[in-house]
Amino acid sequence: MVKFPETKKVDLTEEIYGYKVSDPYRWLEDTESPEVGAWLDEQDKFARSILNSLPLRGELKEEFRNLFYEETIGFPHSRKGRYFIVRRKADQNLEVLYTMEGLNGEPRILVNPNELSKKAGSVINLAGYSTSKDGKFISYGLSETNNDQAKLCVMSVDTGEKLEDEIPGELYPSPGSWSLDNKGFWYTRRKADAPKGEEKFHRKVYYHRLGTSFDQDELVYGKDLDKQAVPFAYETHDGKYLILTVRFTSGKARYSDSYIMDLADRSRGFVPIVEGIQGDGDTYFGATVHRGYVYIATNYKASLGKMMRVPVSQVEKGVTAWEEVLPEGKGVLEHTVLVQDKLFVTVSENVHSVLREYTLEGNLKRDIDLPTPGTCQRFSAEPEGDELFFLFESFVFPPAVYRIDLKTDKAELFKQMKVNADISDVQTNQVWYSSKDGTRVPMFLIYKKELTLEGDNPILLNGYGGFNISRRPLFMKGILPFINRGGVYAIANIRGGGEFGEEWHKAGIKELKQNSFDDFISATEWLIEHKYTNSKRLAIEGGSNGGLLVGAVMTQRPELFKAVIMSVPVADMLRYHLFHGGRYWIADYGDPDNKEMFPYLFKYSPYHNVKDGVEYPTTLITTSDKDDRVHPGAAFKMAARLQEVNKENLIVLRVERKAGHVGAADVARFIESSVDKWSFVFSELNITK
Known part of the structure; x- marks a missing residue:
């Protein structure tokens, strides 16, 4: 029998809409209290006693040091012949922001x-950072905990001098959009006197004038805005217009409004481009001004996305004046870039990127060849510039920056990450399986070429399935030690994500959230049925919404898994909305305060569905003490409840100190967390060398 650290259990039971709800570890939500601090110290001691004793730690640490202490390539952004790039040298812990005079400067x-x-x-x-239009100034964020709070600073690029202007991180300022005259920038932050507990709400658009204090900044938009709405503004490259997008999250589904302001005549205020239009699910409108037109990317009445446009002079006529540029196709519209007389577009077809070039009117000019099925992301171009950069990668193709010369239309490799490992034997395969209700779901498998199907391969299955976020083919150095030892890394593209547009997303939210869990469970069953593995050599992992995912499936089907890695989990579905920005997630999860929604949430909430007398899989729960996105108290409560009921299988809580939702920013601590995670996986899946 495992002896876990003692945790105080409080007799706390409430009746909510006729359901008796027990919450004996609610006191752990008070993460700043000395009592919780003492409890964390004991959990740390217990975690280190387990994790430090796991085999292969030294070997893994050396492998991860070789993999991650290497130079990164960065991604260039150009401003009038001056380039900006963020990268890290092999011997550095943190990324550095550089500038260059010319691309090869x-x-x-x-x-x-x-x-x-x-x-x-x-x-x-x-x-993050933002550059002025001529590259002479930057505004940039600095964070002490790698969470969502980052102090905003300003620098003169010519001199390298940091100016006195600062906007405090606790106001959650965005990097901003510079005005053409370099006198200041437009940015979003919360109001300074937001009530306690609502620090992530009450966001408004301000204009900061250089040389003045932030508390004197002009309020541009949002005086009477709903506290959960989030506005963002950017100034067009020619300084003529300010484009405002307002995202609304407090209704039954998310939607966005867009506005335009003529900066030569601000007295007219913001003129609606699109306002108050809501679809059947989450509805977005993204507006960009280019060569006299407003281009609008939207999924309104087009689940996979489409692009419209309207002359700036006819914006006030409303959507009836819009013309279609790109109709909805067979893939999900992901990125659109307007530069000169060209429109570059990426769509995702069966979770792989396709890159195309069109005219501004929407006539297809060409498909741009990509090196392998994978993912295009991060585009950079000046609207009237003569080059376009994009980043491409896949599970077996390290990140590479490509440059398209718009004078010759030639796309060439600019720079590619070097990997301190042999990846020639690593391959990927996309399979399809049937979920519980017959829905066909794709899954990626990454493994070494000599893999045999004898039902005994170690597998780590990952999933997310929420917020219209897609799990795309990306190069993951951290899985190589696992792959090289015969492991299979799997990613299930379950419903709730954005892999197949808004319909796929809607099929895994609110009352249909169980579809996400069924899709994930069906993935494990397929892997076992097709002789990839068995339950004794199968681990699952997920973070944030993915932490909810693995928490739900481990409580529903604990016999399926040998081990679980639950990172920064949304584990208490009855109280998630009470902390930080949790209310922003109601459009996906539903409102626990709603009588009709409550039973669905209660039925799958991981913390509330840990049953006495059930032995759950060995579990590593990870979180960070300064996570201001998913409150760490949920992870604490989940760990305490699992430790209460388990007798034989370990429940280990690992807490990163002075870190945020994505963990530590520095390579040294990232390596330590990776060693803990993978030595845990290796031990549980019986990987001994």
Whole structure:
């Protein structure tokens, strides 16, 4: 029998809509209390006693050091002949922001978090940046905990001088969009006097004028805006217009409004491009101004997405004046880039990117060849520039930056990440399986070529299935030690994600959330049925909404899995909306305060469905103490409840200190967390060498 650290159990039972709800570990939600701090110290001691004793730790640490202490390639952004790039040298812990005069110019350091961290005595990381239109100024974020709070700073690029302007991180400022005259920038933050507990709400658009204090910034938009709405504004490249997008999350589904303001005549205010239009599910409208037209990407009445446009001069006529540029196709519209007289578009077809070039009117000019089935992401081009950069990668193709010369239309490899490992024997395969209700679901498998199907391969299955987010083919260095030892890494593209548009998303939310769990369970059953593995050599993992996923399926089908890795989980579905920005998620999960929705949430909420007398799989729960997205109290409660009922299988809680939702920013701590995770997986799946 395992002896877990003692955890106080409080007799707390409530009756909610006729259901008796027990919550004996609610006191762990008070993460700032000394009592919870003492409990965490004991959990840390227990976790280290387990994790430090696992075999292969030293070997894995050396492998991860070789994999992650290597130079990154960065991604270039151009501004009038000056380029900006964020990358890290092989011996550095944190990424550095550089500028170059010309694409092949000598890199000059602008922001070096390694030096800032050394001076501060603790980690400070770069958290995004924005450049002025001529590349002479930058606004950039600095975070002390790698969470959503980042102080906004300003620098003169010519001199490298940090200006006195600062906007506090606790206001959640965005990097901003610079005005053409370089006198300031438009940005989003919350109001300074937001009530306690609502620090992530009350966001508004402000204009910051250089040389003034942030508390004097002009309120541009949002005075009477719903507290959960999120507005963002950007100034067009020519300085003529301000484009405003407002995302609404408090209704039955998310939707967005878009507006345009003529900066030469601000007295007219924001003129609606699209306002108040809601579809059957989440509905988005993304507006961009280019060569006299407003281009609008939307999924309204087009689950997979389409593109419309309207002359700027006719915006006030409404949607009746819009013309179609790109109709809904067979793939999900993902990225659109307007540059010169060209429109570049990526669509996802069966979870692989297709890159195409069109005229501004929507006439297809060509398909652009990609090196292998994979993912296009991150595009960069000046609207009237002569080059376009994009990033491409896949499970077996390391990230590579490509440059398209718009004078010759030639696409060439600009730079590709080097990997300190042999990946020539690694291959990927996409399979399809039937879920419980017959829906066909795709799954990616990554493994070494000599894999045999004898029902005994170690497998780690990953999933997400929420918020219209797609799990795409990306290069993951961290799985190579597992793959090289005969493991199979699997990703199930379950419903709730965005792999096949809004209909796929809607099929895995609210009352239909169980579809996500059924899809994931069916993936495990398919892997076992097709002789890839068995339950004793099968582990599952997921983070955030994926943490909810693995928490739900382990409580529904504990016999299917040998081990579970549950990261930053949304584990309490009855109280998730009470912390940080949790209310933003109601459109996906449903409102626990709604009498009709409550039974669905209660039925699958991981914390509430841990049963006495059931032995659950060995589980590693990971979270961070400064996570301001998913409250760490949910992970604490889940760990305490599982430790209460399990007798034989380990339940280990690993808490990263001074870190946010995505963990630590520095490579050193990332490696330590990777060693803990993978040595845990290796031990549970009986990988001994």
